[in-house]
Structure formats: structure tokens, C-alpha cells
Amino acid sequence: MTNIRDIARLSGYSVSTVSRVINRQNYVSEATRTAIQKVVDELDYVPNAVARDLSRGRTQNVGVVLPHSDHPYFTQLVHGIMRAAFEANYHVVLLPSKYDAALELQYLEDLRQKAYDALIFTSHGLPLTELNHYRRYGSIVVCENPQRCPIPAAYAERQATYEAAFNHLKQRGANHIGILASRDVAISATTQAMVQAYQTVFGQPLAAAAIFTGVATPADGDRAGQYFLTQIPTVDAVLTNGDDIAVGMLRAYRRAGVKPPYLIGQEHQLAGEALNLPTIDHHFEEVGARAFKLAITGQTQNVAIPSEFLLPK
Amino acid sequence: MTNIRDIARLSGYSVSTVSRVINRQNYVSEATRTAIQKVVDELDYVPNAVARDLSRGRTQNVGVVLPHSDHPYFTQLVHGIMRAAFEANYHVVLLPSKYDAALELQYLEDLRQKAYDALIFTSHGLPLTELNHYRRYGSIVVCENPQRCPIPAAYAERQATYEAAFNHLKQRGANHIGILASRDVAISATTQAMVQAYQTVFGQPLAAAAIFTGVATPADGDRAGQYFLTQIPTVDAVLTNGDDIAVGMLRAYRRAGVKPPYLIGQEHQLAGEALNLPTIDHHFEEVGARAFKLAITGQTQNVAIPSEFLLPK
């Protein structure tokens, strides 16, 4: 592989002059520039990107940790991150984690090894304090409300919107409500927000049996439907964790020939619109863009983006 | 920043011995290993990832060029690529292109500069011959049928499936058919496949007016609906380029209070299932995984994955 020293030797100039030419800097005479460019062209030379990164001490890479890549939460977030990263001349590296603590730790170690300038956790299994500990090695941003933990964060402000959704159900006269969630209330801030909003609106805690967790795909929604059909048939309204998931749930009721409960979706996907479901738009693209900006500015700051409760048109 | 030479100096051993310790290699005495490890721990030392990449001459990065990241074709493809990349210990770098030739060229130049070990084009604006030209600098794979161009490719074999779809329409007695496409028939192999399938099934070319292009989002589907409503009201069946897009198109008819034509979707999304639309599953995840494998093995080979025409259950 031909390198900058080869060009220097063959052109008869020094390495630094060659460097100036390939980086289009000043202080090079036109004649010199032409002579060096000629050799560059002849040898089909280009500078090595990795050597540049090493020399500069940064990569312009931002790692994005994703538990899974097939959920709208993550695709929307990634989309927002990419838009902002592109504008700032950064590259987005996708890091699948499956909520595996060992993997998450590996990515933190990669940050420490300067493989990325910053790391964005769209979600995570490790405790926030653990993530926070790695901030000494590089910028880290999470996409959730970090509460008392002083770590940079951009996230959807869900509480008020969940309350609006439950108020909507209350006004419709729903009196036995279920919710669907991705992860258990003990470990997920999102699930906590839903449960908390229920309590605020209805003045009493949500029964544990009314919370169906482990839901990430339409097929899970179907399972949830079967659960409510058989275990809690009196449920008359369900706040699901995705329009797609609501559709999966409806499938179970349709199969059973039973009138489904009133469903509210999330993520503002098309499947919901097709069925005229109310939904919640969390504006995750905006969240992603803001997360990226925090990541490269390195400010310890929290940005909350308000969600929106949407009734079908 | 503490580096391997610091560790060598402080531990009293040489750089090479330190290197052996941090890379867990043999030929190091237990005592030496312990002594060096102690200094490593004290100084909180980790090797620099970029320096390693430079020294090794490769990055374990694969770049994935995406015209846009919000279309199911791309998300499914990326998902498949990520799965395969993860298994092979590669990292996926997302490269947005918007079909911009200058950007695509930039990414090819990045490959040439060894920023990536390989590049996957999920779609592209540049001619295949141009991409092929850059293969001398690194592995390149496209996700379409490259026809006569000898470039590695993994793609969905659509022709037979489009024919199945048109045959389905024929049997239902449809006699005025429209199609929706992302890009013009002149530049898109996908659009060509649809048009060609129509001709094969119906024995005559599809009228140019029956092809509505520039469709990528549900809103575009809505526009397409308005077009057919006002310009070609006799259309009684449309092969759309996405379930989501079909839903957008239905919206236009619903607004106008007009019975919509019979719609076929694509991508096997949930929106289609909600409305009982027939659809086409192109198995893009599998395509992505195969594309990745071609990318790292470097074989000049074409892999065609058959699509599937699906009637609603």
C-alpha cells in the first residue's frame, strides 16, 4: 500500500508538504502542489482514514446501543440520531445489546478504548450509576428520564400524556383497565410512568394482574389478548405499548369471536391509523436528534420532549 | 492519556511483554504477568482501539449505504445485516445517501481510504459500473439484481411473485390496473420488474399513466390516491409498493367517499394485516444477512432470495 512517505520520496518533497497538499492547506506553491498532485494521481494514492483518526485522537463515530432493532421506538430514535449525526459530520455505529449486561459493558469498554467519541443508550439493562461511571472515558447519553442520576439524557416526557390517555378512558366510562408493557414495572421507567398515571387519574393503584409485560412484537400482543380473554375477560379498555401490538391483540379477539376491549396504541404507526385507534406520539425522532446533540456537546443536561395523545381523525 | 509505553516503563518490562499480557498471549511468566497487570490496573490502562485497527490494517467495520432510513425495506435489510454482522464480530456503520451521487461517491472514497472493510449498497443512484470500479479498494455488495454487471449481490427475486400478484388480480376480474413505485421505470430495477410482470401476465404493456412514481411514504400513497381518483377513476386494482402506502392511499378514497380499488401491499407490514390486504413478503432480513456474508467473504456471487405472495388469512 502506498503511503504518504512514498509520495514524498517520489515527488522529491517532504511528508509535511505532501500532507498540506492532500489536505488542501495553504502555504504551498502552485508548482509544488501540481508536482505532488501528479505523483498522487499516478500512484492512485489516498490517505488512510484510520491513521488520520489515530493522529487526530478522535473518530467522529458515535455508538448507538439498541436492545433490538425491529421496534418502532428504536427505528424512530435511530432515524433522528442519524439526521443530526449527518449534519454534524459524525458516523452512526449500531450496537445491538438485547439488554445483555455483558454486551452493554463491552460497548462501554469500547468507548473507553476510544472506539467511539460518544455512546447513546436508547435503552439499557445496566444501572444508570454504572453507565455514569464510564462518563470519565467519553460522552454518554441515555434516552430516558434519569431521575436523580446526573447523566445527560433526552427522552419523551410521557407522564402527562399517559394521564391524558387514562382521562380519555375514564370519560368513556371504562372501568376495568389493562396495560401492556415491554418490561416489568420494577425495572422500566416507562412502565412505571403508565402505572403512576393510572393511579393519578383513578385514585387507586393498578392491579398487578392488569399489567401484562414482556410485550415487544405483534405476536406478543396476540399473547396478551389471549391472556385477557381467558384470565381477565371483564377488561374493557387497554393501554397498549404500540399500535402494531394493539393490532396483534385484536387478532386474538377476532380469532375468538369476542368483542375486543377499547384499545389505545402508541408510537403513532400506520397500523393504528388503519383501525382508527387513538395513539400516543412520543416524537422519538426529535428525541434522537436531541440525544445526539447532547452526546457531542458533552453537556450534562436533560432534555424532555413532550409526548402527544392523539385521537383518530 | 496513558499508553503501552507508560506501562512498560513503570513496570520495568518492555512494550512487547506488556502487549503480550494485555492480549493474553503465552510466553509470559506468571510473575511478570502479575506485575504488569498491577500497573495496568493502577493506571486504569486500556489499549486504544484506533491504534489497534491501524496496526492490524482493518477495522471490522462494514458501511451500509441507505437512501433513507424510514422505509421498511431499509429497516428490514439493516436488521438482517446487523444480525449477521454481530455474529461475525463486525460493526455496522449507517451511511445516509438520499440517492445523492456525490454522497455515494464520498462513501466509496471512504472505503478506498480503508474506513470500512466493506460497503453494502441497499440501493444506489450511481451506475453499477461505477460501484464495480471501486471494488479494487474493498468489498462491495449491492442489494438488487445486477443483471450483466459482475458485482456481488444479494436481492429479493421479485419477478415470479409480481406475476403471482397480477395473476391473482386477473382471476378476480380486475381489468384496469395501476401500480405505485418509488422510482421511475427508467432507473429502477424494481419498477421494471413490476412492469415486466404485468406484461407477462396480461400480454400487453402497462400504460404509462397507470404508473404513479415518487412514492415512498403513506403521504405519497395519499397523493397517489388523489391522482387515481381524479385522473384514472376507472382503475379497479392497484399494486402498491408497501402496505403502509396502501393505507395512505385508502385514506384518500375514504376522504372522498369513493369505494377504493382492490389494493395489494408489499413488505408484509402490520398495517396491511389490519386491513386484510394481500401483500408480498420479500424476506429482506434474509437478504440483508446474505449481503453481509458476501461482503466479508468477498466472493463475486449473486444470491437471489425468492419473494412470497401472501393472501390475507
Added chain:
DNA sequence: TTGTAAGCGTTATCAC
């Protein structure tokens, strides 16, 4: 305007 030389932090080869 150009050149020298010291980084950047590893890995790999070969000698001892």
C-alpha cells in the same frame, strides 16, 4: 514556502 522530527498507540518480527 518548505522541511525536520516528534508524536498518536499498537502489533509484529526477530534476536537473545
Added chain:
DNA sequence: GTGATAACGCTTACAA
């Protein structure tokens, strides 16, 4: 088992 030293390929003070 261990160590010198040469790559890897570039950027950037600083000197001339």
C-alpha cells in the same frame, strides 16, 4: 521468556 525495534500511516509544532 523477554526485549529492541521496525512497521502501521498520518498530523503538526517548530525550525529554517
